[in-house]
Amino acid sequence: MADKSRPPVPPFTRETAVEKVRSAEDAWNTRDPQSVSRAYTADSRWRNRTEFATGRDEIVALLTRKWNTELDYRLIKELWAHDGSRIAVRFAYEHRDDAGNWYRSLGNENWEFDEHGLMHTRHASINTLPIAESERAFRWPPGRRPDDHPGLSDLGF
Secondary structure: OOOOOOOOOOOOOHHHHHHHHHHHHHHHOOOOHHHHHOOEEEEEEEEEOOEEEEOHHHHHHHHHHHHHHOEEEEEEEEEEEEEOOEEEEEEEEEEEOOOOOEEEEEEEEEEEEOOOOOEEEEEEEEEEEEEOHHHOOOOOOOOOOOOOOOOHHHHOO
16 A cells, blocks of 8 residues: 655755655665655656656566666665755665676666655666775665765765
8 A cells, every 4th residue: 555645745955855865765775666666656757777667566666676686785865956846866876796796876866756755756867887896885784874874975976
């Protein structure tokens, strides 16, 4: 069953936008497509790299494919800007493939929310580069990033 509200809701202040971004980061770090999908409207529209998804079922399918191939996934998001019902985010994540090759992906997202705080539009632009295992910067245990772990700006990303 879909969530009816996902606080904080628009219009966003800097404080509530930062809260929304961290909430999204925490959810994505669970790598649970069903749980993550509940933050989006039933008819949410995504652009993610070269894929387009509409609705929760397509979002779940996209995220399932993603996390079946992006192993040991760790993500950090950071607020870039906000205005009313919109938030712009920059992010980085690290993962490995099943052959043990490591990657870092860096990107930007533009989000728009409905009055209940559910995201109805997500545009993501993402670039991925190979890294050596020794270059990894995101080394916390699976799940939520610890509060004392550096953010993107602190890491120079």
